[in-house]
């Protein structure tokens with residue numbers, strides 16, 4: 001019989017065995033994890049190689065069996081003489097039956113990439129788009145060109161929608177393009193059944209998916225209904241999918257391909273630079289009254305007789321501003337999501353026909369616009385992200401003529417937007433990207449936009465078409481933020497001890513020795529203006545030295561300011577933080593801008609910064625004969641055009 005001691009000894013040895021096995025298991029688990037990672041990375045490499053191989057084909061050729069038809073349709077139906085960069089490549093690839101994703105900035109002519117092929121081959125092209133207004137515009141302009149197109153919407157009458165749905169199964173129908181929202185694929189059984197019939201009859205020519213970045217949760221504009229589009233490639237094999245977007249980073253593009261089930265598909269990317277757009281940040285007054293005065297001056301002066309858009313961030317703002325501008329005799333229309341469809345269409349038409357000089361629209365409302373002579377886009381409030389900004393401002397100047405994108409910036413608006421976006425994933429990060437753009441006063445605005453699209457542009461690409469390049473600062477000043485960081489952190493901690501939460505305005509008050517005495521600090525007030533103080537707070541926020549802390553009340557969400565994780569480093573002796581001081585450059589409100597601008601032909605560098613190295617680079621002006629070797633040569637050309645970093649610096653030392 002075994003004794004307790006014997007058994008305990010045995011137990012110990014079993015324990016030992018178990019730990020050995022555990023160690024083995026964890027070793028194998030690690031190996032398994034590594035293998036899985038390797039598998040994913042190999043798959044990605046394969047997909048990337050496939051994409052690169054596809055991209056190395058010269059899709060812009062003119063010897064396809066349909067090439068003559070394509071040229072004829074371009075001239076005789078669309079009345080366009082020549083293609084814009086990348087359009088022909090996209091058209092040929094989709095006519096060849098390739099799945100493709102086309103990344104083209106707003107105004108580069110994305111819609112032609114599916115509208116034209118739709119007319120060249122028999123059958124029906126289904127266009128998926130989330131923006132009803134954009135679809136309405138397109139259908140209207142197609143109909144004007146005698147191109148049979150229909151929109152299936154939930155806003156029209158039942159009869160109308162029924163007629164549109166029947167087109168799908170009607171072999172005799174003349175309709176070439178059908179526009180639908182992604183919800184159709186998710187929610188309408190009848191639509192799907194008719195679409196299957198259309199496919200079975202061999203009439204489904206192509207599925208074009210506009211705003212395709214909405215598939216990806218990594219993007220800035222994820223729409224859940226888009227995920228249903230993943231079934232299409234399996235459900236309709238051999239039907240080419242053509243995804244189109246104006247904004248997508250490399251990671252979003254990979255994600256989109258996965259979701260649509262077309263990994264390794266052809267990606268056609270054109271440059272995002274819009275050389276004809278002038279970018280400007282304008283100091284925004286604190287009162288609405290003064291804001292309206294600026295808008296009035298712009299509309300009556302700088303933009304007299306021109307069409308444009310004024311973006312705001314709330315329905316109330318858009319209504320108030322419209323009212324105020326009308327009081328001052330201006331013809332403007334108001335446009336937001338709460339208006340019914342017919343009112344929206346009317347406003348749209350009046351603007352189209354130039355009865356309204358400008359539309360005051362909310363940024364929340366996705367407003368797709370098919371008007372080429374928009375001469376100005378004014379952001380009364382900053383956008384939610386650089387992607388949004390690029391899209392919204394990009395509605396200007398689609399005709400290639402000079403147009404202006406003016407953003408009115410003030411710190412207070414950061415919180416107007418942050419309280420709206422903080423709960424969405426990446427919302428604050430995206431917003432802070434926009435804030436950084438506004439705070440910048442020393443780097444070309446194009447350079448900052450380019451960074452968002454994995455491209456490299458320099459001030460040579462800008463051609464003095466931004467406020468920074470127009471008024472280069474030869475002697476940029478900086479402010480040493482170290483002592484201010486300490487003061488601000490002290491104010492917040494002191495308030496915290498008294499159980500008081502500080503909004504950015506209250507923090508500014510205490511810093512500038514205004515407001516309740518118990519919240520103020522003991523030092524001197526900063527020796528610069530409150531406007532610069534606002535810049536400092538915003539600068540510290542986007543740098544994570546300060547963070548926002550959101551609290552709900554019954555009526556609104558409030559942003560309070562707390563000390564952020566990067567503030568810890570401030571006590572280190574080696575800590576240095578200097579903020580370049582920007583000055584708002586002069587901007588003539590009451591006279592038209594100089595019109596000596598001639599669009600520069602810049603196409604060579606378009607793919608330079610793109611992370612996907614493409615074997616062959618297509619361009620308007622330079623044909624690359626050496627394949628990938630040209631990349632190096634072009635890199636050095638780009639370096640020369642990078643903006644000069646200003647070296648002369650004066651530090652305002654304001655230690656108190």
Ligand SMILES: [Zn+2]
Pocket residue numbers: 443444445446447459462463464465466467468469470
């Ligand atoms: Zn510039």
